[in-house]
Every structure is written in structure tokens, then in C-alpha cells.
Amino acid sequence: MMAHDVTEPRILVLASGAGTNLQSLIDATTARDFPGRIVAVGCNRPQAVALERAALAGIETFTVDHTRYDSREAFDGRLRAEIDRYAPDLVVLAGFMRILTTDFVRAFHGRMLNIHPSLLPKYPGLNTHRRALEAGDRLHGVSIHFVTEDLDGGPVIAQAEVTVQPGDTAESLAERVQQREHVLYPIVVRWFCEGRLQLAGEQVLFDGEPLPQPFYLGE
Numbered sequence: 001m002m003a004h005d006v007t008e009p010r011i012l013v014l015a016s017g018a019g020t021n022l023q024s025l026i027d028a029t030t031a032r033d034f035p036g037r038i039v040a041v042g043c044n045r046p047q048a049v050a051l052e053r054a055a056l057a058g059i060e061t062f063t064v065d066h067t068r069y070d071s072r073e074a075f076d077g078r079l080r081a082e083i084d085r086y087a088p089d090l091v092v093l094a095g096f097m098r099i100l101t102t103d104f105v106r107a108f109h110g111r112m113l114n115i116h117p118s119l120l121p122k123y124p125g126l127n128t129h130r131r132a133l134e135a136g137d138r139l140h141g142v143s144i145h146f147v148t149e150d151l152d153g154g155p156v157i158a159q160a161e162v163t164v165q166p167g168d169t170a171e172s173l174a175e176r177v178q179q180r181e182h183v184l185y186p187i188v189v190r191w192f193c194e195g196r197l198q199l200a201g202e203q204v205l206f207d208g209e210p211l212p213q214p215f216y217l218g219e
């Protein structure tokens, strides 16, 4: 058996914050049998802990500080130039907090995933845990979807649920949702790297067949 497969998919992770999802992906991809590898981590915040996690794992990093650009187009243009240096097969948004322009999203069509902390189509956008609590939802969770121009509206691949408990706060809920995120994201990234996931129009294909509904991981 070859120690290194030169064709293994190249993964680039974009993050903005703590990078706990990045860590779960580092841990998964470091396992000997994972069918892809993280070639770089990009960040829009120079102080993000995600950058330290990448460096500790010996992964190359770059920062494109959005506060230094006066338009989204300029920021995305620079971000894209940095990403292109690594020629990734897959771009993984892992707690990445900047809305991306249409041109950027189109450049990575079918090759960019996001993890979003709600059961989409509920609560696209920000503050999902607070909004689920305020709505009195009994069920909350996380979704992984292909990124399209439609913010948090791209086709959903997989979801995991979390039951809202009496006394839950946005923080306690976020913590339990994140535990599910750390299980689910490596599974979906593995599927992509195995060539099992594709985007055809607005349709997710799994093993070449339309996915009738997202994979659903119960509690």
C-alpha cells in the first residue's frame, strides 16, 4: 500500500473564531485512512484561535483581515487569490463569519460546504440559538449544506438534532449543538473526499443519486 496518495483531495478550511470545528477536522484528517488532507487554513481575523490550532498541527495558514478592505469585492478578491495558491478541491467553512459575494461563491460551486447552527431552513443568518429559544422550539440542531449565493440557503446534506432542555441558555444550547457539529462535519467531509457527494443544480447527489432528504443524525 502506498503511504501517500498524490491524488487525495486537497481541503482548505476557512474559519473566524475558536476553530473547534477545524480541530475536529484536523483530528479526523490526521487519521491514517482519511481520504483527504487539509492543505491550508484561512482566516479573516488575525487573532483567531483557529490559526493557532492550524499552526500546532503543522498546517499552513493565511489571514485576510476584512477590516483592511473597503468593499466585500476587494476582500473576496484577495481571499480568492490566497485560496487559489493551494488549488483546493474542497473549501470548508467552519465558523467563517463573512458573507461571501456571488462571484466568490460561483468560483467554488459544488466545492464549498458550510456548517450552520440551526435546523435549516429555520434560522439562516446569525444568533440562531437565541432565536430558537425565543421561538420556544423543542428541537434545535445543526445543518451542513453546499454554499450557494443564497445565504444559508444552499442544498442541505446532513443535519443533527439537539433537544432544547428547560433552563437552556443560548450558551448551553450552543455547546450541545457544537458537540454534534464535531461529529457530523468530519463524516460529511469524508463523503465529499470519497467522491460520494455532488451538487447538481439545486440537488445534492449521493453516490450519483438525488438525495431525497438530508441525512439525519438523531440525538
Ligand code: NHR
Pocket: 093, 096, 097, 098, 099, 100, 101, 102, 105, 114, 115, 116, 117, 124, 125, 126, 147, 148, 149, 150, 151, 152, 153, 154
Ligand atoms: N456566503 C454565501 N454567499 N452563502 C452562504 O451560504 C454563506 C456565506 C458566507 C458565510 C456562513 C453563515 C452561517 O453559517 C456563511 C454562509 C456570516 C453571516 C453574517 O451575517 C451570516 C451567515 C453566515 C456567516 N456575517 C456578517 C457580515 O456582514 C458579519 C458578522 C460578524 O463578523 O460577526 O458578513 O451562519
Ligand code: GAR
Pocket: 015, 016, 017, 018, 019, 020, 021, 022, 050, 094, 095, 096, 097, 115, 116, 117, 125, 126, 178, 181
Ligand atoms: C459553530 O457553532 C458554527 O456552527 C457557527 O459558529 C461556531 C464556530 O465555532 N457558525 C456560524 O455561526 C456561522 N455564521 P468554531 O470556530 O469553534 O468551529
